[in-house]
Amino acid sequence: MATTALDQQRAHAAAGHEPTGLWSWITTVDHKRIGILYGATAFTFFLMGGIEALLLRIQLGTPNNTFLSPETYNELFTMHGTTMIFLAIMPLSAAFFNFIIPLQIGARDVAFPRLNAFSYWVFLLGGLFLNASWLFGAAPDTGWFGYANLTSKQYSPGLHVDFWMLGLQTLGVASLAAAVNFFTTVLNMRAPGMKLMRMPIFTWMSFITQVLLLLAFPVITVALILLMFDRFFGTNFYVPTAGGDPLLWQHLFWIFGHPEVYILILPAFGIVSEVLPVFARKPLFGYAAMVFSGIFIAFLAFGVWAHHMFATGMGPIADTYFSLATMLIAIPTGVKIFNWLGTVWGGSIQYKTPMYFALAFVAMFIIGGLSGVMHGSPPADLQQTDTYFVVAHFHYVMFGGSIFGLAAGAYYWWPKMFGRMLDERLGKLHFWLMLIGFNLTFFPMHILGLNGMPRRVYTYPEGLGFEELNLLETISAFLLAASFAVFLYNIIKTWRGPRNAPADPWNAATLEWTIPSPPQEWNFAEIPVVHGRDPLWEAKREHGGPLPEPPKVSGAGIHMPNPSYWPLVTALGLSAMMSGLMLIHHLGPWGIIAGGAILLFGVFNWAFEPAG
Amino acid sequence: MTDTAHAGHLETATGLDNRKLAIWTFIGSECLFFASLISNYLVHKETWLTGPGPFPHEAWTSPAGKVFEPIIEIPLVTLGTALLLFSSLFVVLALANAQRGNRKGLLLWLGLTLLCGVFFVGMQVYEFTHFVHKGLTLKTNLFGGSFFVLTGFHGTHVTIGVIWLFTLWIEAFRGKIPPAKSLNLEIAALYWHFVDVVWVVIFPVVYLIK
Numbered sequence: 001m002a003t004t005a006l007d008q009q010r011a012h013a014a015a016g017h018e019p020t021g022l023w024s025w026i027t028t029v030d031h032k033r034i035g036i037l038y039g040a041t042a043f044t045f046f047l048m049g050g051i052e053a054l055l056l057r058i059q060l061g062t063p064n065n066t067f068l069s070p071e072t073y074n075e076l077f078t079m080h081g082t083t084m085i086f087l088a089i090m091p092l093s094a095a096f097f098n099f100i101i102p103l104q105i106g107a108r109d110v111a112f113p114r115l116n117a118f119s120y121w122v123f124l125l126g127g128l129f130l131n132a133s134w135l136f137g138a139a140p141d142t143g144w145f146g147y148a149n150l151t152s153k154q155y156s157p158g159l160h161v162d163f164w165m166l167g168l169q170t171l172g173v174a175s176l177a178a179a180v181n182f183f184t185t186v187l188n189m190r191a192p193g194m195k196l197m198r199m200p201i202f203t204w205m206s207f208i209t210q211v212l213l214l215l216a217f218p219v220i221t222v223a224l225i226l227l228m229f230d231r232f233f234g235t236n237f238y239v240p241t242a243g244g245d246p247l248l249w250q251h252l253f254w255i256f257g258h259p260e261v262y263i264l265i266l267p268a269f270g271i272v273s274e275v276l277p278v279f280a281r282k283p284l285f286g287y288a289a290m291v292f293s294g295i296f297i298a299f300l301a302f303g304v305w306a307h308h309m310f311a312t313g314m315g316p317i318a319d320t321y322f323s324l325a326t327m328l329i330a331i332p333t334g335v336k337i338f339n340w341l342g343t344v345w346g347g348s349i350q351y352k353t354p355m356y357f358a359l360a361f362v363a364m365f366i367i368g369g370l371s372g373v374m375h376g377s378p379p380a381d382l383q384q385t386d387t388y389f390v391v392a393h394f395h396y397v398m399f400g401g402s403i404f405g406l407a408a409g410a411y412y413w414w415p416k417m418f419g420r421m422l423d424e425r426l427g428k429l430h431f432w433l434m435l436i437g438f439n440l441t442f443f444p445m446h447i448l449g450l451n452g453m454p455r456r457v458y459t460y461p462e463g464l465g466f467e468e469l470n471l472l473e474t475i476s477a478f479l480l481a482a483s484f485a486v487f488l489y490n491i492i493k494t495w496r497g498p499r500n501a502p503a504d505p506w507n508a509a510t511l512e513w514t515i516p517s518p519p520q521e522w523n524f525a526e527i528p529v530v531h532g533r534d535p536l537w538e539a540k541r542e543h544g545g546p547l548p549e550p551p552k553v554s555g556a557g558i559h560m561p562n563p564s565y566w567p568l569v570t571a572l573g574l575s576a577m578m579s580g581l582m583l584i585h586h587l588g589p590w591g592i593i594a595g596g597a598i599l600l601f602g603v604f605n606w607a608f609e610p611a612g
Numbered sequence: 613m614t615d616t617a618h619a620g621h622l623e624t625a626t627g628l629d630n631r632k633l634a635i636w637t638f639i640g641s642e643c644l645f646f647a648s649l650i651s652n653y654l655v656h657k658e659t660w661l662t663g664p665g666p667f668p669h670e671a672w673t674s675p676a677g678k679v680f681e682p683i684i685e686i687p688l689v690t691l692g693t694a695l696l697l698f699s700s701l702f703v704v705l706a707l708a709n710a711q712r713g714n715r716k717g718l719l720l721w722l723g724l725t726l727l728c729g730v731f732f733v734g735m736q737v738y739e740f741t742h743f744v745h746k747g748l749t750l751k752t753n754l755f756g757g758s759f760f761v762l763t764g765f766h767g768t769h770v771t772i773g774v775i776w777l778f779t780l781w782i783e784a785f786r787g788k789i790p791p792a793k794s795l796n797l798e799i800a801a802l803y804w805h806f807v808d809v810v811w812v813v814i815f816p817v818v819y820l821i822k
Binding site for chain 1: 640659660751756765
C-alpha cells in the first residue's frame with residue numbers, strides 16, 4: 001500500500017503538482033517542508049519548555065513554597081534547560097537553515113535531501129524519547145550539564161540519567177547529519193556567481209554554525225559514551241574512588257558546551273544581520289568584518305571552555321589563560337555590535353515587527369554579553385557561580401539573544417514560508433509584551449544573584465530579602481508567556497486569511513525574495529546568476545523600481561529528488577537501538593540487535609533506492 | 613547511490629562532488645571523536661586505584677602478592693597493523709582498476725583489502741577474548757575501560773568499513789561499478805584510509821608506549 005501511495009506521489013510530482021496529505025509529509029525530502037516540520041516541532045517543544053519554566057516560577061514565587069517537591073523541581077529545571085537548548089533553540093535555527101539557506105544561495109534543495117529528512121526524524125524521535133521519561137516518572141534530574149559523578153549509578157540509580165544520556169546521543173546524530181549536509185550544501189550548491197564573500201550573512205553565520213556542530217558534537221558524543229559505559233557496563237571513568245576523574249566530564253562537556261552556546265547564538269546573529277539592513281534600507285555595514293568576526297568567535301569558542309570551571313580550582317595559570325581568552329571574545333562580538341549600529345545609523349528605518357525584534361536583540365544581547373565578560377574574571381566569577389546572576393546572564397543571551405533573533409526571523413520570513421503576512425499590530429503587541437515580560441522576569445535575577453540567591457535550589461526561606469523580586473519575576477514570567485499566546489493568536493488569525501503575501505513584501509535584498517511566496521517545490525524555475533552581495537536590490541535599481549510579481553510556472557522538465565520513507569525507517573532503527581540499549585538489562589543484546597537490523601535495512605534500501 | 617538536487621547540471625560550486633565533500637567533512641568531525649577517545653585513554657591509563665595495575669605491558673604484583681603476567685601481544689598486533697596499512701594500498705589499487713574499468717583487477721584488490729580488514733577485526737576479537745581470559749575486562753581497572761572503549765570503537769569503524777567494502781565488492785562482481793561510478797568506491801576508500809590513519813595513532817599510543 002505504501003509503495004502505491006509513493007508511486008502515485010511520484011506521478012503527481014512528475015505532473016508538476018504539489019503533493020498533499022500526511023504521506024507526502026512523511027516521505028518528503030523537500031527542504032522547505034522539512035524546515036516547516038522542524039519549526040512546528042521545535043515550537044511545540046519550546047512551549048513545553050516554557051510550561052516547565054512557569055511551573056518553576058510558581059514554585060519560586062513565594063518562600064517556603066510546597067507547590068513542587070524538590071525531586072520534581074530537579075526534573076523540571078533539568079528538562080527546561082535540556083528542552084530549550086536541544087529541542088527548541090537549536091531546531092528552531094535548523095528550521096531557518098532548512099528553509100532559507102537553499103533559497104539564499106539559489107539552490108533547488110540541499111546537497112542530500114534524504115539525509116536532511118533523516119536528520120529531522122532522528123531529532124523528532126530523540127525529542128520524544130527524552131520526553132517519554134515523564135511517562136515513566138523518570139525525567140532527567142541532574143541538570144542540563146549532567147555533572148559527574150551525580151550522574152553515576154550510585155547517586156542516580158533510576159532511569160532518569162539513562163533517558164537523558166541516550167536522548168542527547170540521539171539528538172547528536174541528528175545534528176551531525178544535518179551539519180555534514182549543510183556544510184556541503186553551502187560550499188557546493190551556490191548559484192553561479194555566488195562567491196563566498198557574496199553570500200548572505202545569514203548563510204555565512206549558519207555555515208560557521210555547522211563547523212562548530214561538526215567539531216563540538218563528537219566531543220559530547222564521547223563524554224556520553226563514557227558515561228554510558230560507566231552506568232551500563234561497570235567502567236569507572238568518572239568514579240573518583242577507582243581513580244577516575246569527574247572533572248574529565250566537565251572538560252569534555254564544556255569543550256562541547258562552549259561552542260554550543262555559539263551554535264545557539266550565531267544563527268540569530270545572522271538573522272538580525274539580514275533584518276537590520278532591509279528595514280534600515282542600507283546595505284549591511286562592514287560585511288567582511290561581520291564575516292571574519294563570526295569566524296573569529298567560532299575559533300575562540302574552542303579555547304575558552306574552562307571559564308565554566310573556575311570554581312573547580314584549576315590554578316592561577318589556567319585561570320589566567322581562560323580568563324584572557326574569554327575576554328578576547330568581547331572584541332569580535334563588539335565588532336558585530338558596532339556594525340549593527342553602523343547599519344542602522346543614518347538609515348531610513350521602517351518600523352516593522354521584525355525590525356522591533358532585531359533592535360531589541362541588539363540591546364538585550366549587549367546586557368547579556370556584558371555580564372558574560374564579568375564572569376570571565378575568575379574573582380568575580382567565584383562570587384557569581386551557582387547564583388541567579390548566572391541564570392540572568394544566560395537568559396539574556398539565550399532568550400534576549402537567540403529567541404529575540406529567532407522571533408525577528410519568524411516575522412521576517414513568515415510571508416515567504418507561508419505566503420501570508422502576519423498581523424503587524426498583533427506582532428507589535430507580541431513584541432512589547434515579550435520585551436517587558438522578559439526584562440521584568442530576568443533582570444531582577446542579577447540583583448538576587450548578587451545578593452546570594454543560589455540557583456538549582458527548589459525554595460528559599462523568608463526574611464532574606466528575596467521575596468519581592470521573586471514574586472515580580474513569577475508574575476512577569478506569565479506576561480512573557482502571554483506574549484507567545486498573542487503570537488499563536490496572530491498565526492491562527494492570519495492563517496484564516498488569504499495567501500496574499502507578495503514575493504518581496506519588505507523590499508529586501510536577497511534571492512529568496514525573487515521567487516513567489518511560498519516558493520514552488522523547485523524554488524527557482526531558472527537558477528539565478530549572482531553579480532553582487534545584494535542581488536535583488538541591484539536588480540531593482542537596474543529596473544528602476546519594484547520588480548513585477550514573479551509568475552508561478554510549471555515545473556515540467558525540472559528534475560527534483562524523489563520522496564522516500566527510508567530516512568524514517570533508518571531513524572526508527574536508530575531509536576530502536578537506543579531503546580534497546582536502555583533496556584539492555586531486561587532484553588540483553590536483542591533490543592540493540594533488532595534496532596541495528598532495522599537501521600541496516602534502512603541504510604541499504606536508502607543506498608540502493610533510485611534517488612532520481 | 614546519487615542523491616542530489618543538482619541533477620541536470622552536476623557541476624558544483626567548488627567542483628568537488630557533493631558526496632566527496634561530505635565524506636571529508638564527516639572525517640573532519642570524526643577526528644574530534646577519536647581525539648577525545650585517545651585523550652581519555654591517555655588520561656586514564658595510569659590512574660587506576662582499584663583492580664590490578666596496568667599489567668598488559670609489564671608484570672605487576674598486587675599488594676597481596678598475586679603476580680599478573682604481561683598479556684599484550686605486540687607481534688600479533690603489529691601484523692594486524694601491517695595488514696591494515698597494506699589494505700590502504702590495496703584499496704587504492706582497487707580504485708585505479710575501477711577507474712580503468714578493469715573489473716578483474718578491481719575484484720582482486722578489493723577482495724584483498726577485505727581480507728586484511730577481516731583479519732584485523734578477527735585479530736581484535738581474539739585479543740579481546742584473550743585479555744578477558746587473562747582477567748582484564750572493562751571493569752578491571754581504568755586501563756581496561758579506556759583500552760576496550762578506544763580500540764572497540766575503532767574496531768567498530770573497521771567493521772562498518774568491511775561491510776561497506778563488501779557491499780561494493782558484490783556490486784563490482786555484478787558489474788555495477790563501471791568507471792563512471794568509481795566515485796562510489798573512492799568515497800568508501802576515503803573512509804577506509806581514515807580508519808587506517810586513526811590506527812596509526814592508536815597503535816604506538818596504546819601498544820608501543822609504556
